[in-house]
Amino acid sequence: MNTPVVTIDGPSGAGKGTVARNIAYELDFHLLDSGAIYRILGLAAIEQGVAFDDIGGLVALANSLELSFPFDRERTGIVLDGVSLGQKLRNQIVADAASQVALNPSVRRALMGLQRRQAREPGLVGDGRDLGTIVFPDADLKIFLDASVEVRAERRYLELIESGQIVERSVILRDLEIRDFRDRSRDVAPLVPARDAYVIDSSEKTVAQVVMEIQDLCKARRLA
Ligand code: DC
Numbered sequence: 001m002n003t004p005v006v007t008i009d010g011p012s013g014a015g016k017g018t019v020a021r022n023i024a025y026e027l028d029f030h031l032l033d034s035g036a037i038y039r040i041l042g043l044a045a046i047e048q049g050v051a052f053d054d055i056g057g058l059v060a061l062a063n064s065l066e067l068s069f070p071f072d073r074e075r076t077g078i079v080l081d082g083v084s085l086g087q088k089l090r091n092q093i094v095a096d097a098a099s100q101v102a103l104n105p106s107v108r109r110a111l112m113g114l115q116r117r118q119a120r121e122p123g124l125v126g127d128g129r130d131l132g133t134i135v136f137p138d139a140d141l142k143i144f145l146d147a148s149v150e151v152r153a154e155r156r157y158l159e160l161i162e163s164g165q166i167v168e169r170s171v172i173l174r175d176l177e178i179r180d181f182r183d184r185s186r187d188v189a190p191l192v193p194a195r196d197a198y199v200i201d202s203s204e205k206t207v208a209q210v211v212m213e214i215q216d217l218c219k220a221r222r223l224a
Pocket residue numbers: 012034035036038039095098099102127128129130131179183
Protein backbone atom coordinates (compact mmCIF):
# COMPACT_ATOMS: atom_id res chain seq x y z
CA MET A 1 0.00 0.00 0.00
CA ASN A 2 1.30 3.49 -0.87
CA THR A 3 1.93 6.13 1.78
CA PRO A 4 -1.11 8.45 1.97
CA VAL A 5 -0.46 11.92 0.55
CA VAL A 6 -2.56 15.11 0.77
CA THR A 7 -1.50 18.00 -1.49
CA ILE A 8 -2.48 21.64 -1.02
CA ASP A 9 -1.54 23.84 -3.98
CA GLY A 10 -2.36 27.45 -4.72
CA PRO A 11 -0.98 30.98 -5.08
CA SER A 12 1.06 32.85 -2.45
CA GLY A 13 -0.89 34.07 0.54
CA ALA A 14 -3.91 31.78 0.10
CA GLY A 15 -3.14 30.25 3.50
CA LYS A 16 -1.67 26.96 2.26
CA GLY A 17 1.16 26.81 4.80
CA THR A 18 -1.01 27.31 7.87
CA VAL A 19 -3.72 25.00 6.59
CA ALA A 20 -1.22 22.28 5.60
CA ARG A 21 0.41 22.42 9.02
CA ASN A 22 -2.93 22.12 10.81
CA ILE A 23 -4.02 19.17 8.69
CA ALA A 24 -0.65 17.42 9.13
CA TYR A 25 -0.92 18.01 12.88
CA GLU A 26 -4.44 16.60 13.06
CA LEU A 27 -3.58 13.54 10.97
CA ASP A 28 -0.16 13.11 12.64
CA PHE A 29 1.43 13.09 9.18
CA HIS A 30 4.78 14.51 8.01
CA LEU A 31 4.83 17.99 6.46
CA LEU A 32 6.41 19.27 3.24
CA ASP A 33 6.69 23.03 2.65
CA SER A 34 7.86 22.86 -0.97
CA GLY A 35 7.99 26.67 -1.31
CA ALA A 36 10.68 26.67 1.39
CA ILE A 37 12.80 24.39 -0.81
CA TYR A 38 12.67 26.90 -3.66
CA ARG A 39 13.33 29.71 -1.18
CA ILE A 40 16.41 27.91 0.22
CA LEU A 41 17.69 27.40 -3.29
CA GLY A 42 17.10 31.09 -4.14
CA LEU A 43 18.86 32.19 -0.97
CA ALA A 44 21.77 29.78 -1.51
CA ALA A 45 22.16 31.12 -5.07
CA ILE A 46 22.33 34.71 -3.78
CA GLU A 47 24.72 33.84 -0.93
CA GLN A 48 27.03 31.72 -3.09
CA GLY A 49 26.96 34.04 -6.10
CA VAL A 50 25.27 31.55 -8.44
CA ALA A 51 23.34 33.41 -11.19
CA PHE A 52 19.65 32.56 -11.70
CA ASP A 53 20.43 31.50 -15.28
CA ASP A 54 23.42 29.31 -14.28
CA ILE A 55 21.52 26.02 -14.62
CA GLY A 56 24.51 23.77 -13.82
CA GLY A 57 25.27 25.78 -10.69
CA LEU A 58 21.65 25.75 -9.52
CA VAL A 59 21.24 22.00 -10.17
CA ALA A 60 24.43 21.28 -8.20
CA LEU A 61 23.06 23.37 -5.33
CA ALA A 62 19.68 21.61 -5.58
CA ASN A 63 21.31 18.18 -5.43
CA SER A 64 23.18 19.09 -2.26
CA LEU A 65 20.12 20.04 -0.16
CA GLU A 66 19.14 17.86 2.81
CA LEU A 67 16.06 19.16 4.58
CA SER A 68 13.39 18.37 7.12
CA PHE A 69 10.31 20.25 8.38
CA PRO A 70 9.78 19.78 12.12
CA PHE A 71 6.51 21.44 13.17
CA ASP A 72 3.91 21.82 15.84
CA ARG A 73 0.45 23.38 15.74
CA GLU A 74 1.82 26.95 15.79
CA ARG A 75 4.79 26.94 13.48
CA THR A 76 6.69 25.14 10.75
CA GLY A 77 10.45 24.81 11.18
CA ILE A 78 12.99 24.20 8.43
CA VAL A 79 16.18 22.33 9.15
CA LEU A 80 18.91 22.40 6.50
CA ASP A 81 21.90 20.12 7.07
CA GLY A 82 21.01 19.93 10.75
CA VAL A 83 20.72 23.72 11.19
CA SER A 84 17.40 25.45 11.88
CA LEU A 85 16.78 28.34 9.45
CA GLY A 86 14.10 30.26 11.33
CA GLN A 87 12.69 33.38 9.62
CA LYS A 88 15.59 33.84 7.21
CA LEU A 89 13.51 32.67 4.23
CA ARG A 90 10.50 34.95 4.85
CA ASN A 91 11.30 38.14 3.01
CA GLN A 92 10.58 39.61 -0.41
CA ILE A 93 14.12 39.21 -1.78
CA VAL A 94 14.17 35.48 -1.06
CA ALA A 95 10.59 35.05 -2.32
CA ASP A 96 11.50 36.69 -5.61
CA ALA A 97 14.69 34.60 -5.94
CA ALA A 98 12.61 31.44 -5.28
CA SER A 99 10.14 32.35 -7.98
CA GLN A 100 13.01 32.89 -10.45
CA VAL A 101 14.95 29.68 -9.78
CA ALA A 102 11.61 27.82 -9.92
CA LEU A 103 11.27 28.74 -13.61
CA ASN A 104 13.87 26.24 -14.73
CA PRO A 105 12.82 22.68 -15.67
CA SER A 106 16.22 21.14 -14.79
CA VAL A 107 16.11 22.76 -11.37
CA ARG A 108 12.55 21.52 -10.79
CA ARG A 109 13.55 18.00 -11.86
CA ALA A 110 16.54 18.08 -9.48
CA LEU A 111 14.21 18.94 -6.58
CA MET A 112 11.70 16.20 -7.36
CA GLY A 113 13.46 13.37 -5.46
CA LEU A 114 13.93 15.51 -2.37
CA GLN A 115 10.19 16.30 -2.32
CA ARG A 116 9.05 12.72 -3.00
CA ARG A 117 11.32 11.38 -0.24
CA GLN A 118 9.22 13.33 2.28
CA ALA A 119 6.32 10.91 1.67
CA ARG A 120 7.01 8.58 4.59
CA GLU A 121 4.68 6.58 6.84
CA PRO A 122 2.23 7.30 8.31
CA GLY A 123 1.60 9.94 5.59
CA LEU A 124 2.41 13.36 4.17
CA VAL A 125 0.67 16.71 3.81
CA GLY A 126 2.49 18.98 1.34
CA ASP A 127 1.86 22.49 0.10
CA GLY A 128 3.12 24.20 -3.04
CA ARG A 129 2.22 24.95 -6.63
CA ASP A 130 2.58 21.65 -8.50
CA LEU A 131 2.36 18.95 -5.84
CA GLY A 132 -0.99 17.61 -7.09
CA THR A 133 -0.15 18.00 -10.78
CA ILE A 134 3.51 16.93 -11.03
CA VAL A 135 5.19 15.84 -7.80
CA PHE A 136 2.42 13.61 -6.40
CA PRO A 137 0.00 13.00 -9.31
CA ASP A 138 -1.45 9.98 -7.45
CA ALA A 139 -2.10 11.84 -4.18
CA ASP A 140 -5.10 10.58 -2.17
CA LEU A 141 -6.55 14.08 -1.77
CA LYS A 142 -5.71 17.20 -3.78
CA ILE A 143 -6.77 20.66 -2.67
CA PHE A 144 -6.36 23.88 -4.65
CA LEU A 145 -6.56 26.75 -2.18
CA ASP A 146 -7.23 30.13 -3.77
CA ALA A 147 -8.15 33.68 -2.64
CA SER A 148 -8.42 37.08 -4.31
CA VAL A 149 -5.11 38.87 -4.81
CA GLU A 150 -6.26 41.76 -2.55
CA VAL A 151 -7.05 39.42 0.34
CA ARG A 152 -3.76 37.57 -0.13
CA ALA A 153 -1.77 40.82 -0.20
CA GLU A 154 -3.41 42.00 3.02
CA ARG A 155 -2.62 38.70 4.75
CA ARG A 156 1.01 38.80 3.60
CA TYR A 157 1.26 42.44 4.72
CA LEU A 158 0.04 41.61 8.24
CA GLU A 159 2.36 38.59 8.40
CA LEU A 160 5.44 40.66 7.49
CA ILE A 161 4.51 43.54 9.82
CA GLU A 162 4.02 41.03 12.63
CA SER A 163 7.49 39.61 12.02
CA GLY A 164 8.92 43.13 12.41
CA GLN A 165 9.53 43.98 8.74
CA ILE A 166 8.77 47.44 7.35
CA VAL A 167 6.76 47.07 4.16
CA GLU A 168 4.17 48.93 2.11
CA ARG A 169 0.82 47.42 1.17
CA SER A 170 1.08 48.59 -2.44
CA VAL A 171 4.53 47.00 -2.83
CA ILE A 172 3.25 43.67 -1.51
CA LEU A 173 0.28 43.75 -3.88
CA ARG A 174 2.45 44.53 -6.89
CA ASP A 175 4.96 41.85 -5.90
CA LEU A 176 2.20 39.25 -5.52
CA GLU A 177 0.79 40.14 -8.94
CA ILE A 178 4.21 39.76 -10.55
CA ARG A 179 4.87 36.43 -8.81
CA ASP A 180 1.37 35.16 -9.60
CA PHE A 181 1.88 35.97 -13.25
CA ARG A 182 5.30 34.26 -13.29
CA ASP A 183 4.02 31.17 -11.43
CA ARG A 184 0.87 30.82 -13.54
CA SER A 185 2.34 31.49 -16.96
CA ARG A 186 5.60 29.55 -16.82
CA ASP A 187 6.01 26.69 -19.31
CA VAL A 188 6.96 24.07 -16.74
CA ALA A 189 4.67 23.09 -13.88
CA PRO A 190 2.52 26.24 -14.03
CA LEU A 191 0.24 27.01 -11.13
CA VAL A 192 -3.03 25.33 -12.14
CA PRO A 193 -5.44 23.11 -10.20
CA ALA A 194 -5.03 19.39 -10.89
CA ARG A 195 -8.00 18.01 -12.83
CA ASP A 196 -9.04 16.02 -9.76
CA ALA A 197 -8.37 18.83 -7.25
CA TYR A 198 -11.00 20.11 -4.86
CA VAL A 199 -10.96 23.93 -5.23
CA ILE A 200 -11.50 26.05 -2.10
CA ASP A 201 -11.66 29.86 -2.20
CA SER A 202 -10.48 31.10 1.20
CA SER A 203 -11.17 34.84 0.56
CA GLU A 204 -14.18 34.86 2.88
CA LYS A 205 -13.19 31.95 5.13
CA THR A 206 -11.17 31.66 8.31
CA VAL A 207 -8.29 29.21 8.61
CA ALA A 208 -10.43 27.13 10.98
CA GLN A 209 -13.23 26.89 8.41
CA VAL A 210 -10.87 25.78 5.65
CA VAL A 211 -9.18 23.26 7.94
CA MET A 212 -12.56 21.80 8.91
CA GLU A 213 -13.62 21.52 5.28
CA ILE A 214 -10.43 19.63 4.40
CA GLN A 215 -10.70 17.43 7.49
CA ASP A 216 -14.16 16.37 6.32
CA LEU A 217 -12.72 15.47 2.93
CA CYS A 218 -9.94 13.49 4.64
CA LYS A 219 -12.53 11.58 6.66
CA ALA A 220 -14.60 10.85 3.55
CA ARG A 221 -11.47 9.38 1.95
CA ARG A 222 -10.59 7.46 5.10
CA LEU A 223 -7.35 9.39 5.67
CA ALA A 224 -8.36 10.45 9.17
O1 DC B 1 4.94 29.16 -1.34
P1 DC B 1 6.08 30.13 -1.36
O2 DC B 1 5.65 31.57 -1.45
O3 DC B 1 7.04 29.89 -0.22
O4 DC B 1 6.90 29.80 -2.72
C1 DC B 1 7.99 30.57 -3.15
C2 DC B 1 8.17 30.43 -4.68
O5 DC B 1 8.59 29.09 -4.97
C3 DC B 1 6.92 30.66 -5.51
O6 DC B 1 6.86 31.96 -6.04
C4 DC B 1 7.02 29.67 -6.64
C5 DC B 1 7.98 28.63 -6.17
N1 DC B 1 7.35 27.32 -5.92
C6 DC B 1 7.19 26.48 -7.00
O7 DC B 1 7.50 26.86 -8.13
N2 DC B 1 6.68 25.23 -6.81
C7 DC B 1 6.30 24.82 -5.60
N3 DC B 1 5.81 23.58 -5.44
C8 DC B 1 6.42 25.68 -4.48
C9 DC B 1 6.94 26.94 -4.67
